Amino acid sequence: MLSILLNLIAALFFTGIVIRTKSKASGRKGPGIMQPIRDVYRLFRKGSVYSETTSFIFQLAPTVYFASVVMAMLVVPFGKSPGVLSFYGDFIFFAYVLALGKFFSIISALDTGSSFEGMGASREALYSMFAEPAFFILMGSLALLSGHTSFQGIFASLHIGSQISYALAALATFVLLMIAMIENSRMPIDDPKTHLELTMVHEVMILDNSGFDLGLILTAGYLKFALYGALIVNLFIGVIPYQYAIPAFFAIQFLMAVAIGLIESFMARFRMSHNPQFIVVLTSVSLLIFFGVLLILQKFV
């Protein structure tokens, strides 16, 4: 329960901090930290408009997408305390319940029949597909290292002590951060601020969504960000007591949001054809982690 509570609080501020960091970096005052939440509050009070060419899938998808993120949130632990659900192989559940949500958002984009949304859907599907091995190799390696197969088991028994494990933790953080960027359609993969349909990935898929549905999708996005942040936090806090772990949770989430804001301010987006290359590189980094684990466990003959 603790992890859900913390994630909800982090999700409230996360996107606001990213946007505020970007504003500061470009010398603007910027909107308040709570502006994204105010936006979804406004959207939740509106009705949705549906195009005549869409079917029930389009109306169903935002709810499924939102629900998938909430389900995924249930299995994310916080240090010693397990998630609401915790079972063997729950990280596989985590990845595929998110994939289910993504599948629905992709078919709902195709459902609109717009050529832009079809392009966005194909890009999103491609990038998720490339990102998947990176996540599983990473989690698999950690499972191998810790000898546990649930999130809580893995994170609670990770001991970062030797020099190799510091290196592994750094690499794992990088991979998780980048997967978070891909899954949340942030720079340098996607530009959430652009107004150009032809260059969008995620934004273009939700062009037809409005009102309440759009609110659901945006809220799911904020939660998803916090979820990946929570995974990174878990890598570090292990079983340390709550009075240190909770401030550490917020500190790491805050740093992550600021880091994303800075990345988005001071670099340009990748060319679309470079994105798959970049994402495949994450898989290679995960493989490095895997070999590192084998080294630690002295499985190399």
Add this chain to the structure above:
Amino acid sequence: MIMQTITIKNNQSVPLASIPELGYGQFMEVNTELLADTLDRHCVNYYGIVDGKHVKLICCIADDVKHLIHLSSCKVLPTDVVPSFTAKLLCFEKFEREIYENFGLNYSDHPWLKPVRYPFDRADKQSTIANYPFYTINSEELHEVGVGPIHAGVVEPGHFRFICNGEQILHLEIQLGYQHRGIEKLFLEKPELSQRVTLAENIAGDTVVGHTTAFVQTLESLCGFQTTREIDYSRTIALELERIAVHTGDLSALCTDIAYQLGSSVFGRLRTPIINFMQEWCGNRLSKGLIRPGSDRFPFTTELADRLVQILDSFELDFVEMNAQLFSLPSALSRFERTGVVSQEDATAIGAVGMAARTSGIMRDIRTSHPHSLYPELQHEAKVKRHGDVYSRVQLRKNEVMQSIEYLRKLIAELPVNHEISELSSLGENLFALSLVEGWRGEICHCAITGTKGELIHYKIKDPSFHNWMALALSVRNNEISDFPICNKSFNLSYCGHDL
């Protein structure tokens, strides 16, 4: 042998009757031969006017080395079927489409006879914006993407139809005409000078100084008015300031399109002091009201000069620093380099002008080839880039801004003395006048013809976008569709300048 063409200088007027009238065969031969296998000459305008039952075609070919403009004309009947210039030289493509659209003159071998801008009195009323004949494909593998006419950034309307193989663009067709206002006709309908000059200011909102200068020069040449140094001085300064402001704004927009926030906000901020200076000078940030025929409404005073020096000093410092950042940022360079390439052959074939030509290695700049105002004494040397990609167009903007700053500093050093300005007389009778101006986007051409009582009977405008839209269509071929926005922005062409 009869004289085949008459040659004039930029901003010169000649009696309409002195333009040689040739038979169509000879007309075509003379003009296509002038352009064949050379970069020294290009067509600045080719259009038709109604002359009784006939259509009189007037072709203006500029010789950029000898600083002359060749004029020739030909009378045809709208019902005639004639061979097209385009079959020999692609640069006539748009001009002939326009003649076909306006008068219904049939070309037997024009490869792409499609509507241009749907004028109200077009020959074929059946042809409307809704039934534009798009190039289509019947393919299972390829797909079409239609963009517009509402622009994603809500600037101006235009429709873009892509044929793609996955993410790769194979073909782009650009359909314009949504902004057509009949502005050429309005010049004839509005008799007051003040009305006409306001119209000129609104041909393209981002090239106020360029188009207004072309208009006043045309008019002054029809009146036989000699400009004084301070009039030329103000116009030159205004043209260069407009160039700096728009180029800087474009650099900002290009950074926005590659999602480079720092560049986007810094260049965006830098544009402001320049246009604010225009406000201080003439009361309008877009320089409206500054340029008027036969007068120097807002003399460039010592106080303005001091102020401009101050502004340029702080502008240059930040501009140079921001460029150093942008041009050393790998992620930005990887977006710009080798994106949207227009080869020199293509740019030559389509008759590209201005920046689009200069980034593909063609030295084409009215400030050098047909200098007006104070450009003869500045001895302008055009900046040229060879690669024809987005990066070249970004670099050219940077270089041209630096050059313009240098010119401004040179000009400010020597303020003109106030001369007595003579009154503007009435328009001469039966004259043809032509004015070429290098606006920030490229060459602007205005042509005017007066009747027997000295009234304006025809006015023709050609914005650089008229040629350069084709350069954009060619540049995106084989590029990713997600790179289209930066290609588009790197040209930053005008919709209303094309649609008139």
